[in-house]
Amino acid sequence: MGSAARVARAWGIQLAAVVASAFVLSGCAAPPIDVPVSPTATRPVAGGAPPLAVAFAPLRGTPADAAALRHPSLAVKIDNHEDARPQIALNRSDIVFEELVEGGLTRYLVVWHSDIPDAVGPVRSIRPMDPAIASPFGGVIAYSGGQQYFVDLMKSTSLVNLVFDEDDTGLFERADDRPGPHDVILDATEAIGRNATLPPPPVQFAYGSADPLVAPGFAAASTSHLELAFSSGESRSWDWDPAGSAWLRSQQGEPDLEASGDRVRATNVVTLRVGIDWPFGEVPLTVVVGSGEAWVSVAGRTAHGTWSKDAEASPIVLTADDGSVLRLAPGNTWVELVPNEGSVAFAP
Numbered sequence: 001m002g003s004a005a006r007v008a009r010a011w012g013i014q015l016a017a018v019v020a021s022a023f024v025l026s027g028c029a030a031p032p033i034d035v036p037v038s039p040t041a042t043r044p045v046a047g048g049a050p051p052l053a054v055a056f057a058p059l060r061g062t063p064a065d066a067a068a069l070r071h072p073s074l075a076v077k078i079d080n081h082e083d084a085r086p087q088i089a090l091n092r093s094d095i096v097f098e099e100l101v102e103g104g105l106t107r108y109l110v111v112w113h114s115d116i117p118d119a120v121g122p123v124r125s126i127r128p129m130d131p132a133i134a135s136p137f138g139g140v141i142a143y144s145g146g147q148q149y150f151v152d153l154m155k156s157t158s159l160v161n162l163v164f165d166e167d168d169t170g171l172f173e174r175a176d177d178r179p180g181p182h183d184v185i186l187d188a189t190e191a192i193g194r195n196a197t198l199p200p201p202p203v204q205f206a207y208g209s210a211d212p213l214v215a216p217g218f219a220a221a222s223t224s225h226l227e228l229a230f231s232s233g234e235s236r237s238w239d240w241d242p243a244g245s246a247w248l249r250s251q252q253g254e255p256d257l258e259a260s261g262d263r264v265r266a267t268n269v270v271t272l273r274v275g276i277d278w279p280f281g282e283v284p285l286t287v288v289v290g291s292g293e294a295w296v297s298v299a300g301r302t303a304h305g306t307w308s309k310d311a312e313a314s315p316i317v318l319t320a321d322d323g324s325v326l327r328l329a330p331g332n333t334w335v336e337l338v339p340n341e342g343s344v345a346f347a348p
Contacts, residue, residue: 057114058200059094059137061207061330064114072139072198073113074191075159079124080106084182085251086259089117095204096266097133097335100342102282104231109133113201116192121185122178123164126150129286131157132312137201140191142171144184147283158313160195162186204315205270208327210245211299217322220301225347226269228338236336238269240300247297249334267331269297270318272307276339286337294318295344298329302346 055066059073073094078087080098090096090110097109109130112120125146131153134141138158145151145165155161164172164184171191175183213220226238226247238247249256249264256264272294275287294307296318305320316335318326338344 056207057094058203059111059113060332061205061328062114069114069200071113071116071192071196071200072160073111073137073201074116074120074139074188075109075111075134075137075141076120076186076188077124077126077130077141077143078108078110078120079122079182080108081182083179084122084124086257086261088119088121088185088259089188090258090264091260091262091332092117093332095333095335097337098230098236099127099129099133099286099337100230100276100284100339101127102284104233106230106234106236111137111201112188113137113139117188119185120188121175122182123172123184123186124181126154128153128280128283129288130154132288132309134159135313136204136315139198139201140195142186142191144172144181147280149280160198162191202315205318205333206325206327207330210329211301212327212329213296213298213301213303217324218301218303218320218326219322220303221346222348223297223300223302223346226271226297226302227343227345227347228271228336229343230338231342238266238297238334240297241265242300245299246331247334265332266334267298268328268333269336270328270333271295271297271336271338271344272316273340273344274337276341284339286339288316288337292340294326295346296326296328297346 055064055069057064057069092115093110093112094114095111098106101107107124123142123144126143128150135157140162141154141159142162145163162171171187173185175185224240228236235252237250241248246265246267247269258264273292277285277287279285289309289312291306291308294305296303303320303326305318305326308317320326
């Protein structure tokens with residue numbers, strides 16, 4: 001079976017046709033299934049017309065309409081307190097970062113680009129690690145406020161800051177059916193519309209096939225269950241669903257649902273062991289500039305490696321133990337920033 005056919009089997013006929021046509025047009029052999037996805041390619045057009053651009057969502061690696069991608073990403077600080085659940089539109093996001101905050105709880109920094117919902121939330125306050133997490137995406141970030149020093153750190157980045165405490169334009173509202181302070185909702189469509197001329201985000205991760213860890217060099221272990229502990233009272237888990245080709249999320253042993261009623265799910269779960277510093281009293285600082293241990297879980301497999309990030313504005317780089325690039329499958333990704341003091345376990 002040729003490599004183009006293997007792509008078709010792994011990614012589906014539509015994407016295979018796009019990839020194959022792009023390489024036929026350039027006169028090159030079709031790529032192996034684990035090549036990284038380019039942000040753009042071309043496909044031939046009947047009648048000798050100029051080839052059409054075929055776009056790939058930079059934060060998902062999935063084929064997309066090029067025109068629909070010509071806007072910035074929207075990063076939003078999302079609450080994960082028990083009273084804040086269920087959150088709105090998590091499954092429509094491209095990348096979610098989960099981080100430790102005070103009291104052993106966690107919050108999310110969620111990035112939407114390929115699919116912008118009407119509304120997202122609940123929106124909460126910024127934390128000191130968020131500038132380093134959000135900066136590589138550029139675009140827009142929204143949050144409810146925070147300690148002034150943390151707000152100043154975020155405003156010193158290149159991102160457009162949308163702050164609930166400073167907004168008098170109707171971008172945010174309080175939901176009547178949610179308890180405060182877990183009730184701040186952002187009009188995400190309007191937030192992007194007001195900043196539509198900003199550029200799209202750059203690619204953050206390398207993408208491969210729907211089963212990117214199949215090569216023996218990754219030494220990927222069969223995985224059905226991930227168990228993650230951020231603190232003594234906060235457990236997270238993911239279970240592989242072969243029928244849906246997705247990881248299904250639980251919190252505190254209960255299925256994690258979003259506001260739509262759907263189970264929170266991910267194509268890729270990236271688990272990073274990170275250091276925690278305490279220069280701000282009870283507010284922890286997740287150290288995301290540096291390097292550490294990493295696992296990529298996708299398609300019912302987990303491969304071990306390392307992560308590195310050399311500057312605040314740089315993306316996270318994932319490297320396998322054999323020195324090759326750790327690739328993700330096209331789709332949405334959760335990045336679990338588990339403290340070194342926490343725990344990580346994988347079950348076959």
